[in-house]
Amino acid sequence: MSEYILVTGGAGYIGSHTVIELINNGYKVVVVDNLCNSSYDAIARVEFITKQKVDFFDVDLRDLESLNKVFDKFPIKGVIHFAALKAVGESTKIPLAYYDNNIGGTITLLTAMQKHEVKTIVFSSSATVYGDATRFENMIPIPEHCPNDPTNPYGKTKFMIEHILKDIYGADNQWQTAILRYFNPIGAHPSGLLGEDPLGIPNNLLPYLAQVAIGRREKLSIFGNDYDSHDGTPIRDYIHVVDLAKGHIAALNYLKNLNGGLYREWNLGTGNGSTVFDVYHAFCKAVGKELPYEVVGRRGGDVLNLTANATRANTELKWEAKLTIEDACKDLWKWTTENPFGFNIDNYEWKVFSDDKEDYRNRLHTVKYDNFEVSFANRGAIIQKIVKNGINVVCGFDEPSRYIEKSNPFFGTTVGRVANRIGHSKFELNGKTYTLESNESSNTLHGGLDGYDKQYFFGPVAKQFKKDDKIINTFEFNYVDKDGHNGFPGDVECTIKYTVDDSSVAIEFVGEHLKDSPVEETIINLTNHSYFNISNTKSTDGTVIKAITNKQLEVNDELLPTGKFVPTHTDITKPTTLSADCAFDYCFVVDGNGSGIDTRDSELKQVIEATHPNSNIKFIAETTDPSFQLYTGIGINTPGFEPRSGFCIENARFVDAINHKEWANQVIVKKGQSYGSKVKYSFV
Amino acid sequence: MSEYILVTGGAGYIGSHTVIELINNGYKVVVVDNLCNSSYDAIARVEFITKQKVDFFDVDLRDLESLNKVFDKFPIKGVIHFAALKAVGESTKIPLAYYDNNIGGTITLLTAMQKHEVKTIVFSSSATVYGDATRFENMIPIPEHCPNDPTNPYGKTKFMIEHILKDIYGADNQWQTAILRYFNPIGAHPSGLLGEDPLGIPNNLLPYLAQVAIGRREKLSIFGNDYDSHDGTPIRDYIHVVDLAKGHIAALNYLKNLNGGLYREWNLGTGNGSTVFDVYHAFCKAVGKELPYEVVGRRGGDVLNLTANATRANTELKWEAKLTIEDACKDLWKWTTENPFGFNIDNYEWKVFSDDKEDYRNRLHTVKYDNFEVSFANRGAIIQKIVKNGINVVCGFDEPSRYIEKSNPFFGTTVGRVANRIGHSKFELNGKTYTLESNESSNTLHGGLDGYDKQYFFGPVAKQFKKDDKIINTFEFNYVDKDGHNGFPGDVECTIKYTVDDSSVAIEFVGEHLKDSPVEETIINLTNHSYFNISNTKSTDGTVIKAITNKQLEVNDELLPTGKFVPTHTDITKPTTLSADCAFDYCFVVDGNGSGIDTRDSELKQVIEATHPNSNIKFIAETTDPSFQLYTGIGINTPGFEPRSGFCIENARFVDAINHKEWANQVIVKKGQSYGSKVKYSFV
Structure with a gap:
């Protein structure tokens, strides 16, 4: 019999792609999402794509009573926990909202899990916990043992939640806890039906570039071209969201096959760095034309290279990223042209x-x-x-x-x-x-x-x-x-x-x-x-x-x-x-x-x-x-x-x-x- | 006109002593406390001692609605935030309760403060945030800039709350935030009416010794006498709770006199270390007899010396600890003999x-x-x-x-x-x-x-x-x-x-x-x-x-x-x-x-x-x-x-x-x- 997995934030960008992969791998899915930064349409489209019912609850994680009802209703075996506010810049402006949503929501979730004796969790963490890994020698590509030093409230919430989970495992080592530290998720579902639907001005390179491509933004700003890379722009590890989603299934299956508990972190990245220009060119190729850009000064906090060492996930989880940035650009462009305003249709x-x-x-x-x-x-x-x-x-x-x-x-x-x-x-x-x-x-x-x-x-x-x-x-x-x-x-x-x-x-x-x-x-x-x-x-x-x-x-x-x-x-x-x-x-x-x-x-x-x-x-x-x-x-x-x-x-x-x-x-x-x-x- | 200060956890050990000092310094006090680990009798006794009304609300900090009502009712100018679970050992066993109470409660408190535009807070932190400061050279006595590395969930909650407060100040530098890092509070109110009322087996040296003195415990265990101190037992910085309470008034007054915001940490300690045997002898003297003890093996995690560098508080807050461990032992013994079961009277x-x-x-x-x-x-x-x-x-x-x-x-x-x-x-x-x-x-x-x-x-x-x-x-x-x-x-x-x-x-x-x-x-x-x-x-x-x-x-x-x-x-x-x-x-x-x-x-x-x-x-x-x-x-x-x-x-x-x-x-x-x-x- 297929197992129920609760996915918090399942209507979001990575969440919705993961729900699809869960269903494709025979899991039943219950989604809770307060839709504060996502749309139920994503779930409706997941159902449309998979032709499988996804039980959905418009529940804020901080609402323990409603959350307990969801756990009461389904024989949930494990949780994939995405729900969080996630904009680094915003987190420095409204930190309390980030701590409240991300940490408060996680504490409530864990309280409900403890009450229902659900002790398996895959947590959506971030490479942001490492902070500037270039402060050390020999920490690029970044391994999981790189010391943590998040530099913004968003990253700190991820860091703190990792510690909370670690301490819970310390107190009860029956807990199975997978910490997945994402590098830079990009792309969209190849169906063109799911993708990132950022509110306001996109913070990330590709969503911004996509809006340039459809004429919603004038031009891309490239922050510095004087880094020590092949083209002078900084190097990041861009991972296709579908690969990332599959990493969650790999982690869940890994936990499932364990005898006993675990607390362990895995980087989810490709292990390969791409420069801003690499990504820019790949996307221009997908669009079929050169898009306007301007090189401006470096942005505070940016560093040359933040590429993942993904060896641990490759070997332990038997997972690796297979899609290229070209794939991601093609899928993003399909998503963008077919849904120029994301899920939001004005009439x-x-x-x-x-x-x-x-x-x-x-x-x-x-x-x-x-x-x-x-x-x-x-x-x-x-x-x-x-x-x-x-x-x-x-x-x-x-x-x-x-x-x-x-x-x-x-x-x-x-x-x-x-x-x-x-x-x-x-x-x-x-x-x-x-x-x-x-x-x-x-x-x-x-x-x-x-x-x-x-x-x-x-x-x-x-x-x-x-x-x-x-x-x-x-x-x-x-x-x-x-x-x-x-x-x-x-x-x-x-x-x-x-x-x-x-x-x-x-x-x-x-x-x-x-x-x-x-x-x-x-x-x-x-x-x-x-x-x-x-x-x-x-x-x-x-x-x-x-x-x-x-x-x-x-x-x-x-x-x-x-x-x-x-x-x-x-x-x-x-x-x-x-x-x-x-x-x-x-x-x-x-x-x-x-x-x-x-x-x-x-x-x-x-x-x-x-x-x-x-x-x-x-x-x-x-x-x-x-x-x-x-x-x-x-x-x-x-x-x-x-x-x-x-x-x-x-x-x-x-x-x-x-x-x-x-x-x-x-x-x-x-x-x-x-x-x-x-x-x-x-x-x- | 005197100002209203909200004291969370004001019925607790340090809280109740601080409420007395607030009243003695002309403040009006509103206490919220969920009494989960304290007694309203402490508040009744504060009123009895000071002959001043203390407005009290049996409110759990995590209950935002009730908390907002308290803020609606009084023109609160600032908050002293004690409310927290505080037993290190317990925190490793039930970490989620610690994160929920301490961090969850703080987030709710800060949410209510933001809503009511109260931006002055004195936060009850702990020297625990430093972790083992002996891992560095030249960090004993411990200065505020000593890197943090708390080693247990209790300490981590304090560490995380400090970061939350720091980020809130980062987003809105009108906030006035005093982080007070306590060393080892001991003693009781000289009236004999207030003191520590630990539930269960006391974790700390003096409360344990007090229970030995009145026959509730058989003997004191001394964990190791082979440290490099004058008598072989570890050195800590014991501070009289009344001195500690006064430190809060000093911090509050310091914030009051600022033009603008601040985020700053201050150690509250004496700056002088005492060994376990020093404290033992002082207490025996107060009791008037030698108390039974046994030297057992070292306890994991204990280190030789954790004494505060209190210079910053001395110079900036114009505050220093004035009472001795002899004073503390005398006051504790009065409290213990007059209230052998704390506030808890069985009939x-x-x-x-x-x-x-x-x-x-x-x-x-x-x-x-x-x-x-x-x-x-x-x-x-x-x-x-x-x-x-x-x-x-x-x-x-x-x-x-x-x-x-x-x-x-x-x-x-x-x-x-x-x-x-x-x-x-x-x-x-x-x-x-x-x-x-x-x-x-x-x-x-x-x-x-x-x-x-x-x-x-x-x-x-x-x-x-x-x-x-x-x-x-x-x-x-x-x-x-x-x-x-x-x-x-x-x-x-x-x-x-x-x-x-x-x-x-x-x-x-x-x-x-x-x-x-x-x-x-x-x-x-x-x-x-x-x-x-x-x-x-x-x-x-x-x-x-x-x-x-x-x-x-x-x-x-x-x-x-x-x-x-x-x-x-x-x-x-x-x-x-x-x-x-x-x-x-x-x-x-x-x-x-x-x-x-x-x-x-x-x-x-x-x-x-x-x-x-x-x-x-x-x-x-x-x-x-x-x-x-x-x-x-x-x-x-x-x-x-x-x-x-x-x-x-x-x-x-x-x-x-x-x-x-x-x-x-x-x-x-x-x-x-x-x-x-x-x-x-x-x-x-």
């Missing part, structure tokens, strides 16, 4: 969307434009709200608990594994018959009893970019649907990517049949079940729709397709006014030939437009899919809403396609393949 | 006796014997309860607020400045006429409107000793009644000393007309106003009394003595049964010649005995006074009590003595003289 905010205010699984994410606003939530990756010109144009609940009620008619949700009906809850694939649970008479509707509407999607990865001077926001959610869930074969990763601009929401549906899946083929059919209503009243009656087609799938008494296409009761290619007497719940056929499995590269086709005399909003739905279910909400029966409170345009593959040989290829996905489609809802 | 406990649970001015003090229990409270230095064989034999309230009600008929209280009546609220003394406020028709009764019954007495000094195998407890309260208060001339210090054994309560009343008083003569007449009731019912009816005399002061219509003695209505020298029809409120004359001003050396005379058929308790009152008021409680009119719920035997001088030339010498007290008397109530 996006989120809040917990659950009756349990500590439940970060379900959050409500809102992106705002001047006259347009869209909210998503993690459960079902739903669209909870779309507000156009002050009018809410989709059905949704303000109370999270309403979504869990049985009467919720799939408001706004992602639908899967297979949208719409599967006849008699049964299908054959590769000679095997799969039987599902029936949740609508004898059929399986919208994926079954535990469909995607009930799943908590990871993410979102929220990003913003400009295109043709338009601000565009994207929100990516994902969810892994394992083989056998709801009776479906195959492991499928479902990714829902919303793209929002100032008047539309587009959705990209991807269902990847994962390479490691236990079956060769599976079936996927995804859609979104938003109920639209542009009437500015509780009813869509009076809405005038006009569709691309009048052709629907003929259905039998069991609401299953017969295989034929028939015209609908009213010609909706002409303006048609919705009412109790003019209602629809049919699958309209945009392309009678169906589609390939991934339609994302097809052009979006406008399939419906709608207006209502009460508002001046025009609704347009476009999709790459071969059909859409037009459902005018006659069955809505949940408090606060009436029948016909909204209409749905469920872009998808043909209903029950798997049970119709000529349609089945619309939904069958081979291992390694991806299902894909797009829809776009515009409000103009 | 005594107290609790706050006020609706405000933080109000330590009024506490209820209870001493318990097998079948006898007595409770006192500070307001009025009252007897609140006497329980004999399970029967409460005095009238008293359980709710503190009842004592403040107007209907309270002086239950159990000390009465002063002048008990009983002063005719027409007027008297002459040294040719001057003093007019008082009338509080009973045209007379002044029991000291007037703001008499001693309404005053909060300091103390008690609670002690226990054995006499003829009997356990005896004493409780001393005091109160200074300033010239002009209630219209009386002269400064008078009133001391009420209760002596309790297993069946009696004796009271010694002392009124010292203070040497600095602004008048030559004053008047004093003190008594206690307990209402006795041995009936085990709500009424004293049926109580049989028998008195020493039948002679009373004749009174006129205004209840004032005529100057004549007359027999009472019933001959109470014979058994007399109290009832509604047989009631008394007369001053009975024990000695028609009156008395001198101080009768304490006279023999106690039995003046009343009483029994009641409902109980087998015999009550006996004895006094050294020439008269007593017998009042059978006919006027009691307070909820829960009936008329005749208790009877009083108010030993005192003759009623209105000052207005009767032939009696006046009973109450006139010259400057420097003391009024004195005794009473004893026995329950057999």
Whole structure:
């Protein structure tokens, strides 16, 4: 069984990278972080990357009571302790805050650990504890036995915490304590999803240079080029943050294999020094252009060379840094260009969307434009709200608990594994018959009893970019649907990517049949079940729709397709006014030939437009899919809403396609393949 | 105006001595102490010694909210920070508790100080920060610039706090920070009322030796006699705690006179080393006998010589240690013999006796014997309860607020400045006429409107000793009644000393007309106003009394003595049964010649005995006074009590003595003289 590791400060730069490595190495992770200098988005992205739940608590380490509750809740085996304030310059200006946060927080953490008999800790220390190692002869590269003499409050907090840990081990030598002294962490996660997100003016070389590269800072200042190095600039030991993160796993595994306790320090560095110019050139190469810099005078306290002797970690922990400063520069540049303002997107905010205010699984994410606003939530990756010109144009609940009620008619949700009906809850694939649970008479509707509407999607990865001077926001959610869930074969990763601009929401549906899946083929059919209503009243009656087609799938008494296409009761290619007497719940056929499995590269086709005399909003739905279910909400029966409170345009593959040989290829996905489609809802 | 100084850990050994010196130097003191290793009794004794209120808060320094409230409440100008765990050996066993208490507490304190812009601090550091100074050449005696290298968690906490303070000064050089590094504090307050009260086995030489002297420990172990000193034992710098305390005042005054901030360390030591045998011999001399010891092997970590270089404190602070180890040994021996168990008296406990649970001015003090229990409270230095064989034999309230009600008929209280009546609220003394406020028709009764019954007495000094195998407890309260208060001339210090054994309560009343008083003569007449009731019912009816005399002061219509003695209505020298029809409120004359001003050396005379058929308790009152008021409680009119719920035997001088030339010498007290008397109530 995998072990729980508590990571303090797990939402931070090194913390979040370490959480990923922990998960990659089979650990379960609980993060506590007070987010004073970090963002929960980092955790959401870790979950998105790893597809693993990370239990998170917004707890200040100095709050013993809350911390004890976390220890009570999980069988924690060890702690990796990052949480700290970490800016050297700031520490000289507000030292008490540093002592309070770093030492006070550590004392509380250790108190909670003692209470819960957790005696394994990996501590995030710093090469800063050595101070100026050049004061000695023969201490460069710096070995762990180099005497300590930190020269600033930040470094002193690390030094003092090392002593506290040493004394605790002295009193109880069952403690397993790994002190990891970092040299200069740089770089970002190769996914481009995680990196350093410094507040204010960056203190460190590369984050500063990255801001120069994207135009947020004018030029880099190089403090002195008259040192005794190959190019005159000082030499430091820069280590890729992913290598550094892996050092923690090495330390943790080392402790795990011990019989008994230990207190020991390890340098985490590459053992190789690079000058400021070396790093500058590497980054310029990653960016593809020369960046402006200026050589200014030496900075007080700087010395020629602070390179690590990393031999102890190399030999004892069997760990060594493998990535180069070129790797780090490339990853940093990817992170910077894809997240120019770090995690902070100015028109996006989120809040917990659950009756349990500590439940970060379900959050409500809102992106705002001047006259347009869209909210998503993690459960079902739903669209909870779309507000156009002050009018809410989709059905949704303000109370999270309403979504869990049985009467919720799939408001706004992602639908899967297979949208719409599967006849008699049964299908054959590769000679095997799969039987599902029936949740609508004898059929399986919208994926079954535990469909995607009930799943908590990871993410979102929220990003913003400009295109043709338009601000565009994207929100990516994902969810892994394992083989056998709801009776479906195959492991499928479902990714829902919303793209929002100032008047539309587009959705990209991807269902990847994962390479490691236990079956060769599976079936996927995804859609979104938003109920639209542009009437500015509780009813869509009076809405005038006009569709691309009048052709629907003929259905039998069991609401299953017969295989034929028939015209609908009213010609909706002409303006048609919705009412109790003019209602629809049919699958309209945009392309009678169906589609390939991934339609994302097809052009979006406008399939419906709608207006209502009460508002001046025009609704347009476009999709790459071969059909859409037009459902005018006659069955809505949940408090606060009436029948016909909204209409749905469920872009998808043909209903029950798997049970119709000529349609089945619309939904069958081979291992390694991806299902894909797009829809776009515009409000103009 | 005097300044408020906050003293953390002010109830501790060095803290309490420093509070005394602060008060002696005109400061007002607020103490916070969590009493985890100290006793509030130390504060009560400081008040008793100094006759000054010390505001006290039972607050743990780590509780920022409570600490902030203290800073909100007082205009604190500076802080002397003692509060800390301080046992070196213990610190190696429970280091986290040391870091939490000492560093955590300091961080919180500094946070509260910053919030309230208090930037003056005197910090209680230790020579322990130097570690083994003999590792250097030429560092004995140890100067402040000796490099630090503490060798145990206790010392490290002091070292780290010094650095925290240094960094705070570095960030804001308005801070005034005095680091006082103590050498080896010894001795006790010369009053014998304050000293070190170590829990468990003492770690230090002299406290251990003191326990050997009183038989609590078998013998002293001397760790090595093969050092290179004159007698082979190691040399340390022992400093009298009173000298040490004065060093804090010197530092505080030094900071006060600065223009601007400072961070500086000063050694507080004598500059003279003494060997273990030097100290041993000095203490044996104080005790008057040779004490058992044994030379055992050297103790790890001990070194030959750790003497202070105190030059910096001598020259800069104009402070030097003046007391010798002989002084310290003498004071320690007085403290030890008078308080063999420190502040901890096994049959005594107290609790706050006020609706405000933080109000330590009024506490209820209870001493318990097998079948006898007595409770006192500070307001009025009252007897609140006497329980004999399970029967409460005095009238008293359980709710503190009842004592403040107007209907309270002086239950159990000390009465002063002048008990009983002063005719027409007027008297002459040294040719001057003093007019008082009338509080009973045209007379002044029991000291007037703001008499001693309404005053909060300091103390008690609670002690226990054995006499003829009997356990005896004493409780001393005091109160200074300033010239002009209630219209009386002269400064008078009133001391009420209760002596309790297993069946009696004796009271010694002392009124010292203070040497600095602004008048030559004053008047004093003190008594206690307990209402006795041995009936085990709500009424004293049926109580049989028998008195020493039948002679009373004749009174006129205004209840004032005529100057004549007359027999009472019933001959109470014979058994007399109290009832509604047989009631008394007369001053009975024990000695028609009156008395001198101080009768304490006279023999106690039995003046009343009483029994009641409902109980087998015999009550006996004895006094050294020439008269007593017998009042059978006919006027009691307070909820829960009936008329005749208790009877009083108010030993005192003759009623209105000052207005009767032939009696006046009973109450006139010259400057420097003391009024004195005794009473004893026995329950057999």
